Amino acid sequence: MTAMVKISDLRKIYDGGFEALKGVSLEIREGEILALLGPNGAGKTTLISAVCGIAVPTSGTISVGGHDTITDYRAARQLIGLVPQEINLEPFQKVMDAVRFSRGLFGCKRDDALLERILRQLSLWDKRNAKVNELSGGMKRRVLIAKALSHEPRVLFLDEPTAGVDVELRRDMWDTVAQLKADGVTIILTTHYIEEAEAIADRVGVIAKGELLLVEEKAALMARMGRKELIVDLQEPVAEIPEALAAYDLRLIEDGRALVYTYDTTADRTGITNLLAEIAAAGLTLRDIRTHQSSLEDIFVGLVKEDAA
Numbered sequence: 001m002t003a004m005v006k007i008s009d010l011r012k013i014y015d016g017g018f019e020a021l022k023g024v025s026l027e028i029r030e031g032e033i034l035a036l037l038g039p040n041g042a043g044k045t046t047l048i049s050a051v052c053g054i055a056v057p058t059s060g061t062i063s064v065g066g067h068d069t070i071t072d073y074r075a076a077r078q079l080i081g082l083v084p085q086e087i088n089l090e091p092f093q094k095v096m097d098a099v100r101f102s103r104g105l106f107g108c109k110r111d112d113a114l115l116e117r118i119l120r121q122l123s124l125w126d127k128r129n130a131k132v133n134e135l136s137g138g139m140k141r142r143v144l145i146a147k148a149l150s151h152e153p154r155v156l157f158l159d160e161p162t163a164g165v166d167v168e169l170r171r172d173m174w175d176t177v178a179q180l181k182a183d184g185v186t187i188i189l190t191t192h193y194i195e196e197a198e199a200i201a202d203r204v205g206v207i208a209k210g211e212l213l214l215v216e217e218k219a220a221l222m223a224r225m226g227r228k229e230l231i232v233d234l235q236e237p238v239a240e241i242p243e244a245l246a247a248y249d250l251r252l253i254e255d256g257r258a259l260v261y262t263y264d265t266t267a268d269r270t271g272i273t274n275l276l277a278e279i280a281a282a283g284l285t286l287r288d289i290r291t292h293q294s295s296l297e298d299i300f301v302g303l304v305k306e307d308a309a
């Protein structure tokens with residue numbers, strides 16, 4: 001797959017001197033869904049704003065569909081749809097008018113048949129003549145998507161599409177995103193919700209304090225989640241791991257009262273039976289055993305914590 005969006009060594013220092021992006025490089029492939037995960041203030045919105053030409057990068061380059069976002073701004077921007085974090089709709093405007101207006105802003109010819117298709121896809125067709133302020137929060141968010149799609153962009157940015165949305169609406173939004181992907185739209189969404197990234201992304205990027213800490217196929221991350229920890233509580237604490245157990249790459253925790261063995265749940269043999277036998281043979285007595293499954297959340301929290309240290 002070719003790169004639809006190419007971000008190279010992007011830096012953004014705001015006027016006050018705050019460095020919101022510290023050299024981010026990222027390629028987004030055509031047709032994929034990339035979820036950018038990060039805590040508040042990580043730089044997610046700044047990154048999206050830079051790609052969409054709302055924030056001017058301090059240095060670095062961005063291209064969309066091969067067009068540089070600075071030197072060839074109009075062509076690049078034409079390919080992008082942006083669904084902002086905040087609902088910025090005119091309260092008394094009718095849905096169809098709002099969407100038609102957005103299309104006009106991009107200098108596109110009026111095409112009500114296309115807008116009908118978009119509104120139907122987003123289950124808004126019945127509401128086309130409703131005023132925006134008569135809509136529920138979930139519908140308003142869908143109007144934002146309809147507006148962003150009105151000029152037929154090839155890349156759609158969704159900035160926290162489900163922030164503050166209830167579980168059912170969140171699932172609806174995920175279905176909508178999946179449909180858009182099926183239509184060939186490349187999608188980049190930011191989120192605080194790990195389960196959102198898990199549910200819909202092809203790849204996951206983790207951003208914290210202006211740095212991209214990781215970008216990985218979700219499937220690979222899930223495979224990592226297959227790792228599990230076996231925690232062996234000992235009757236008597238030990239000062240160090242017995243030499244006989246060196247092959248198991250154990251960690252000693254809780255002042256020597258417990259051993260931690262990390263294993264891959266997807267492997268044919270976990271090695272647990274042998275380990276327990278060898279622990280006994282090494283003269284240690286078990287008090288209890290526990291297991292702990294590492295999740296995407298653990299990976300995320302671990303990464304962000306490491307970065308803060």
Ligand SMILES: Nc1ncnc2c1ncn2[C@@H]1O[C@H](COP(=O)(O)OP(=O)(O)OP(=O)(O)O)[C@@H](O)[C@H]1O
Nearest residue numbers: 014016018020038039040041042043044045046047
């Ligand atoms: N116009 C601005 N001037 C100065 N600093 C800014 C400006 N916009 C954002 N920042 C700062 O840059 C940092 C990154 O902000 P950004 O909005 O990109 O984060 P975010 O990851 O989108 O956060 P959230 O999840 O809370 O939306 C924050 O510390 C923010 O205060």
